[in-house]
Amino acid sequence: MWCEKCKHDTPHSVCELCGSKTEYEPTTEVHWCCNCNIPVIRMENSADRDICPICGGEAKYLASDLRTVFPEERLLIEILFDKPLAYLHDSVWANNNRYYVNGKSFTISSKHFKKFSPEYIINKLEEYRSQNSYADFDKHISRFIEANQERLHYRIDEAHSFIRQEASNYPTENIVLSFSGGKDSTVTADLAVKAMSEPSLVHIFGNTTLEFPLTIKYAERFRNDNPLAIFRTAINREQNFYDVCEDIGPPARMMRWCCSMFKTGPITRILNRYYRDKNILTFYGIRKCESVSRSKYNRVEDNAESVKIQKQKVASPIFYWADIDIWLYILGENIDFNDAYRLGYDRVGCWCCPNNNERAQFLSSIYMPEQYQKWREFLIGFAKRIGKLDPEVYVDTGKWKARQGGNGVKAAEDVKIRYTNCTAEDHAKVYRLNRPMDDEFLV
Ligand SMILES: [Zn+2]
Structure with missing residues (x-):
């Protein structure tokens, strides 16, 4: 249910914040x-x-x-x-x-x-x-x-007033756009810039170092085409993905150490560096329909645990949008987007993500064959190392994605692990290394 007055999602038919009647967002x-x-x-x-x-x-x-x-x-x-x-x-x-x-x-x-x-x-x-x-x-x-x-105008008008309403409590310099190079963040950034008539908003690009080459190309193009935007890249330059994989084994669905190490960690670090004690508002392209776990999110989140940084409010103008709304906006407003979608990817994240579907894996074998082969060979070597009798099958059927615990990897057993919630997927418990993941570590 949706409270139009507070712009907030709630399970109740009466808003717990303002007491007004909430609305049902139709499918x-x-x-x-x-x-x-x-x-x-x-x-x-x-x-x-x-x-x-x-x-x-x-x-x-x-x-x-x-x-x-x-x-x-x-x-x-x-x-x-x-x-x-x-x-x-x-x-x-x-x-x-x-x-x-x-x-x-x-x-x-x-x-x-x-x-x-x-x-x-x-x-x-x-x-x-x-x-x-x-x-x-x-x-x-x-x-x-x-x-x-009509649908496009309705979506745009509603998103613009949501953005203006949320932004009205913050000075422009404390507003941040989270930019991943994916379609949702592309639309969110475009909506925010247009709603606020402010081309110089801060865009934070989380470069996981595991991006599709087309995502990097798009981010570069975006930067060149939007010269007034303040564009900051969050990147972990200290660690190499393959080295960490050698050390503690590849990420798996329930052990996505890569997310905090290469994505949320560097982004949190850059936010802390620039806004340490300030209240900030981040516009983020999260959608209710994206996945089951994401549907637990609200359109506006300011709970420090789920947003991972103190004094940050996270708001998604496109929370209720369907995929087809996103495409209607991109094509109808004629804005640039990541070319990976032309090839058939329906999500663009890390190429090695254990959550990628079979089609994404198939597409990568065609459109980035060298990386695909290198990763497959690494996984086969790993499968042999932990004693799998049919390493090729283990890798090609995607069983590596279901691995749990240290599973034969000495270093992983030595490292004390603790749970933390990955901002993107609430369900998956992401193992975070108990080594000091502080500012110095991630420079
Ligand atoms: Zn017709």
Whole structure:
């Protein structure tokens, strides 16, 4: 439930802060117009949800959410089905591994990912690249934007007033935009700059050193294209990811030591350096629908435990947005974004993250084959070291991600570990080394 007055999320029907009646945030639905061949975004309870705003024809329920499939990803899928360019003129969308071509769906499974070697796919992509035009894609997208104008304006207006309201209690220099190079933080930063008409806000880029090369390229482009923005990079220059892996074993879902060491640690450190005793407000691109664990977050958080730094308030203007809202904003406002999404990644985080899905792993074997191979070889070596009898299977089936405890690694057993919550994923207990992770350690 949502209190419009306090701009705060609560489980109660009456706001515990101001006592006013809270509102239920209706679920997004994606409908499909066969005439216009595009998705129409609707609220579950709206009276006109089955009517296409462009042609007035019927727009039937299609899915709970959709993401844009760019021509690069479309070609890759076509290659997996031995039909290069078959959908060149079609309106193609997706939700996880379910693809929608002109409103008809099919699913991609691990069987498709394993059908051809990465070399074969890389060659095919190259062979068809010059014919893989954006012309029809662009036509579908402009119709999609036209059909969803009203939704876009509603989202923008609501986000702008949320941002202005939250920012009104802080001097501009105490406002920070958390920038990861992902689509959500791209939209959040753009909304904040426009809502406040303030191009010189501080952007903090958390470079984990484990970013996709395309994320680094995008961050550089962002910096060049936004010369007035104050851009600070948080990075752990002291430790090398592979060295730490040698020492204590690779990260696993329940042992994501990498998050505090390479992401939240450096960001917290930079915030402490610049704002030690000040109250700060961070605009952060977290969304309620992103994952089960994230849905425990509120739109505004100022609990020191969950935000990890004293005197920091964290607020997300896009808290209720669906994936399709994010794409509607990026494409409708015509803003730059990370090219990794064109390739088919639906999240851009660390390439080695044990939470990455199978598609991300498959994409990395094609688009960053050297890094992929190096990591796979490391994991196989590690599996042998801890006595796995079928190291290749252990690695390729993703069993390494489920590892618990020290599991045969001497150094990891020696290190006293304590739990801490990773800011991104509340559920996973992240092991944090009990070595001094203080300022000097992370310089
Ligand atoms: Zn229509």
